[in-house]
Amino acid sequence: MSDKLLDIRNLTIRFRGKRTVHAINDVSLSMEQGETLALLGESGSGKSVTLKALLGLLPPKRTDIEGSMHVNGTDVLSLSGKALQRYRGGEVSMVFQEPALALDPVYTVGHQIAEAVMRHKGVSKSDAMSVAHDMLERVRIPSARRRLSNYPHELSGGMRQRVMIALALACRPKLLLADEPTTALDATVQIQILLLLRELQKDFGMGVIFVTHDIGVAVEISERVAVMYAGQIVEEGTTREIIRDGRHPYTRGLLAANLHDVARGERLNAIPGAPPALETRPENCSFAPRCPLVEPACRAGLPPMRTPAPRRRVACVRAETPIAAE
Amino acid sequence: MTLVETTAVEPAPAQKPQGYWAGVGARLVRDPLTMICAGVVLALILAAVFAPWLGLADPYKGSMIARLKPIGTTGHLLGTDEQGRDMFARLIYGGRLTLFIGLMPVVLAFFIGSALGIVAGFVGGLTNTIIMRTVDVFFAFPSVLLAIAISGALGAGIVNSLVSLTIVFIPPITRVAEAVTSGVRALDYIDAARATGASALTVIRVHVIGNVLSPIFVYATSLTSVCMILAAGLSFLGIGVRPPEPEWGLMLNTLRSAIYINPWLSALPGMMIFVTSLCLNLLSDGLRSAMNVRD
DSSP: OTTOSEEEEEEEEEEOSSSOEEEEEEEEEEEOTTOEEEEEOOTTSSHHHHHHHHTTOSOGGGEEEEEEEEETTEEGGGOOHHHHHHHHHHTEEEEOSOHHHHSOTTSOHHHHHHHHHHHHHOOOHHHHHHHHHHHHHHTTOTTHHHHTTOOGGGSOHHHHHHHHHHHHHTTOOSEEEEESTTTTSOHHHHHHHHHHHHHHHHHHTOEEEEEESOHHHHHHHOSEEEEEETTEEEEEEEHHHHHHSOOSHHHHHHHHTSSTTOOTTSOOOOOOSOOOOOSSOOOSOTTGGGOTTOOHHHHHSOOOEEEEETTEEEEOTTTTSOOOOO | OHHHHHHHHSOOGGGSOOOHHHHHHHHHHTOHHHHHHHHHHHHHHHHHHTGGGTTOOOTTOOOSSSTTOOTTBTTBTTOBOTTSOBHHHHHHHHHHHHHHHHHHHHHHHHHHHHHHHHHHHHHOHHHHHHHHHHHHHHHTSOHHHHHHHHHHHHOSSHHHHHHHHHHHHHHHHHHHHHHHHHHHHTSHHHHHHHHTTOOHHHIIIIIIHHHHHHHHHHHHHHHHHHHHHHHHHHHHTTSSSOTTSOOHHHHHHHTGGGTTTOHHHHHHHHHHHHHHHHHHHHHHHHHHHHHOTTO
């Protein structure tokens, strides 16, 4: 277990409040060192909540967390105080979706990166600044020296996201959590950021969890894909397995709902219906109400987790029988 | 190639991105009205501070024969008051107390109110409820009435005026501080700072205070003119500064009876209060637009 980069077991997260939300239901997930995993799913499927839980960023008063999370053998849920601060940014770091909001507007980008470096490495301000300069060069920001003294609002969206990546990687984390880092960017910048992340991942040999709702992005960046639906992982496998041989009807729906190979004037494929409200703990297959292949067994109880191959799993009663392509 | 790149990378001094305060300064300098108001306020403050060295007449020494001399009398540039004391000297000396009592409560309330508001906004929950509901109680009273009530209860005197006015201005500043802080707390960069390992204290000290202080500061400057008028008002009512100290509100009160004999003279302290509060207001407006970086 200790050689695994990430080991999440039976994670269940509930938000208490006026109404209870079962955000994550019995999720298990593991990653080897240096692996890139895409968490794929639509809004509200629990992708971001999983990431925030990994950093201990969920409000403790309103959140019930069960199960266990280990990163490099460290029990994340048991961390607090100084140990938690060392872990955040040092072991695991995060790139946020909206770089315009994730950088503090009143400090220069150099200052913000240097602050994180000083906090973790205990070096002097000038040493931290040179680390910041080096990081800005590694994320390919032109004239990095000058950009150090820029404020976030003086940079473009793509540039800000590069700064955000530099900030996240400044202390060389073992695991990078990327929460839809390209969603707020336009298409040409998206691919640049994806390529940059892939390159940095190889250079630093770190693991990356890449949250996205865009299958194209997931294919571009990751070796493995885990598909989430309604707070559960419904299917996991290598990117190739998921694309070529998606077994879960939801995965197949997602794959069918892209814009490629669609004739002009033809209706786009979509999955009918909407994801369920997560007010109660699911007792049968959450996807059953929208599933085109639903059968009585689906409504009777939780679907079994089938493992057709090592590190490959599908939560569907029909997973054994490959579904004929439509 | 290398050489070309190096020259392209090295910034020319003129292109160097300017810091936040340099930008604010540059915008202020380009705003003539604000600069004039800043000049007037600065001149009043300097005159008040250095009053003893300006070669003015003694503001306490009266003369029974030279009472209520009109403006322009030789030896008394702005005439004399009802006890024959030199008006010009008294107006300048009066600025000391009036400005002090007008500005000090806002400064004190700025620190106390910001601290309360930031804690309430950042911690939230029960702490927020306790602080904000307590503050709300003070909103039930109009600020003038509250100041009069507290001053009346404590009795006249400079310290008591300071205390009562500080209490009056803590609630509005707390409320503004709480509103900006809870807005900032929900933003991603607070989570981003925590995600890079910042402790709660660092988050408050660096990221929250850095972002909320300028809006609170601008709001506080807009209160200075109100505070000065309240301070003068308390003295006018006799529950602020006690005679024979020169203070604009008090002078306005004592000269009130002379309004039929020498109306211009009795208007002078009022003019000072008017000009000063107008300048403070315009200055605060200028600061507000100069400090708003995210337009």
